[in-house]
Amino acid sequence: MKTYQPITPEIIDKLKAITGPSYVKTDRDILLQYQTDYETNPAMFRVPEAAVLPANAEEISQIVKLANEYDFPITVRGGGTSLAAGAIPVCGGLVLSMERLNKIIELNEEGMYMTVEAGVRTIDMQNEAKKVGLLYAGDPSSAESCLIGGNLATNAGGLRAVRYGVTRDQVYSLEIVTPTGDIVECGRILKKCSTGYDLEQLIIGSEGTLGIITKVTVKLIPLPPYRIDVLAIYTDPKKALYMVPKLLKAGVDPTSVEYMDNSYVRDTADYCQYSDMPHYEDGIYVIITVETFREDELDAKMDTVCTICEESGAVEVLEADDRIWNMRRNVQTSCEMISKVFLTDDVVVPVHKIASTIEKIMEIGENYPFQVKINAHIGDGNLHIVLCKMDMSDGEWNKNVEEFHQQVYAYAYSVGGRLAGEHGIGAKKLKYMEQFTPQGELKVMKTIKRAMDPNLILNPGKVIDA
Ligand SMILES: Cc1cc2nc3c(=O)[nH]c(=O)nc-3n(C[C@H](O)[C@H](O)[C@H](O)COP(=O)(O)OP(=O)(O)OC[C@H]3O[C@@H](n4cnc5c(N)ncnc54)[C@H](O)[C@@H]3O)c2cc1C
Structure with a gap:
């Protein structure tokens, strides 16, 4: 992986000039809050060198340009509910928190859409739409704590996907700051469009590696009574x-x-x-x-x-x-009662293969000393496997988890599945992405990443090893 330059006092001064001094954090106590997301394994934690809380896309654009000039990495953070270690700054550098971009800009009843800044909580959008008899259909279980930008970045699924689809199905358009600092609007409020590449769909699910999402326009639909x-x-x-x-x-x-x-x-x-x-x-x-x-x-x-x-x-x-x-x-939270360290996995298979896949996973699990728990969005082929470490030693845990995963992922791919249905790859599955993704597909992904982010500034160590 690439080695970056440290964040120097000179860079801190420049960040403060962009956002105002109180929105640049360097105290260790505060930075510790950003060392992990929902990852529970301390071996994966990483404290950033600084954190910044910008107010708008213009400030983010300047920060990204600074990162390119001084060669430090940026990890975007939404609600920090990632289950794939996606919001952990694995290469150090700067954490960029979206929490101040929290305005609902417009709810248009006639056009049935809502435009929001990327730091708005998902549940606030759901509630705002409900007040006027409309539905925002994106619905991850974490809706009370995750932010819409994070939902787009991970292409979150959730509890209503069988009927309404996942986050990417709810989006008309989005605004991003590109990895080199341009502000670009992708998509429009159109039912159909065949005008060039579908950039908004490329950004959705890219886990903060191809752009920082700053504004989103989502579709609303009539709320069934x-x-x-x-x-x-x-x-x-x-x-x-x-x-x-x-x-x-x-x-x-x-x-x-x-x-x-x-x-x-x-x-x-x-x-x-x-x-x-x-x-x-x-x-x-x-x-x-x-x-x-x-x-x-x-x-x-x-x-x-x-x-x-x-x-x-x-x-x-x-x-x-x-x-x-x-x-x-x-x-998810109930697992904390069982084991301080637990691992949540997210595998997707064709819907008609979910029954045989769960049976196979339970069979594989019988050979291991950890507890294997399964909950699943069975209507859309997406299953979550939780492994509880209990009082196992680190060495035993790592060896068993690795063996278990190799068998589960190999089976999922053999029936046409993929490594993640809704949580993303993050840092957690980076090596499996290299191992299981067909070479042609991986090559195209790496080409896109290098073309859009030539200095590898945005969220390095996630999704693909570029
Ligand atoms: C209790 C619980 C239940 C959950 N249930 C579900 C569920 O039902 N369905 C589901 O899909 N997921 C679920 N998740 C996982 C998680 O909530 C989702 O992945 C969610 O979309 C992450 O949003 P966030 O705002 O917390 O993002 P973060 O965790 O902060 O970040 C996630 C990733 O997105 C990137 N990112 C965040 N914001 C932006 C942005 N504005 N621009 C670019 N990149 C960005 C980050 O860099 C990181 O890579 C659950 C998690 C928990 C803890």
């Missing part, structure tokens, strides 16, 4: 998993189809202090959400969902209350 959450409980994972294709073919167009294995049912119920969850001891939960614009349509779809779940072997099917979503949103 009727909604029901069904909880189907199984005791046999196979029966739960093989129900999904039947559900997807039945025409109910579910918004969410979420899977929690029994360890998650128990851990999240304990974490949320719900003592009377049904089938706490042996249940596997599948949460199915259906939304409609008419009440009778909701009733009909609810009947279909219940019939499919019962016929596929559910031991209980009931209308779920809010506790289910609270449990589902806390799958």
Whole structure:
């Protein structure tokens, strides 16, 4: 990896001249806050040399030009909820926090779009749209703490992707500061466009390596007024998993189809202090959400969902209350109760391969001493595997995790899957990206990165080894 120049007092003075002195941080106590995101393994932490909190795209542009001139790296930070070590400044240098770009600029009801600065929290956008009967459909479980720029950078998925798609499906246009400091608008508020390269889609999912997203215009859609959450409980994972294709073919167009294995049912119920969850001891939960614009349509779809779940072997099917979503949103945090260090993985496979993939992963997991927990967006082929270190030694943990991953990723690729469905590659999967990505694809990605960021300033050590 490239060696960069240190951030000198001269550079600090120049940064202060751009943003004002109080927005440049060099105190170690403050910098420690930026040494990690949601990564729990201290071996991956890295304290930056400085942090900066710019107010707008113009200031960011000047900072990026300074980084090119003095050769120091920049790691952009949104809400710091990355599960791929994406916001860790692995090469040191400067952390650039987006927290001050937090204005909702326009909500246009007639045009059904919203323009915001990139540091607005996802939940604030959802709530703003809801006030006028519209829906912003991007919905990662971390919506209360992540920022929209981070969602675009990682192409976040989440809980409604089965029906509405992922973040890239919600975006009309965005503004970026390029790796050399230009401010560029990509995309427009158009339903269709075939005018040159699709730059906004190239930036979405690039994890801060091809541009700093400063402004976003997202699509809004009518908010369906009727909604029901069904909880189907199984005791046999196979029966739960093989129900999904039947559900997807039945025409109910579910918004969410979420899977929690029994360890998650128990851990999240304990974490949320719900003592009377049904089938706490042996249940596997599948949460199915259906939304409609008419009440009778909701009733009909609810009947279909219940019939499919019962016929596929559910031991209980009931209308779920809010506790289910609270449990589902806390799958990640509940792991903190189990183990100080745990590893969250994110693999995607074709939807029709998710059942066999989960079965295979459970089979692989039986050969290892750590606890393997699985929750999945089973309606879109995306599964999260959590490994808990417990009291294992670092050496044993690293060896076992590596072996486990090699088998899981090899299997995922053998069925047409990929390393990440929504969390991104970050620093965590950089080496697997090199190993598993077909050479032709990797070459094109590296060519794009080097062409756009010739000095490798933006988020080095992430996604690809350029
Ligand atoms: C409890 C929990 C639940 C989660 N649930 C989901 C889920 O359901 N679905 C899902 O997809 N993810 C989920 N995540 C992962 C995470 O929330 C997402 O990846 C989210 O999109 C990250 O946003 P952020 O603002 O926190 O970005 P950060 O963590 O700060 O950064 C993530 C990456 O994006 C880059 N970046 C951030 N902002 C910008 C910007 N403005 N311009 C360019 N690059 C930028 C960073 O450099 C980094 O590489 C979850 C995480 C947690 C902790």
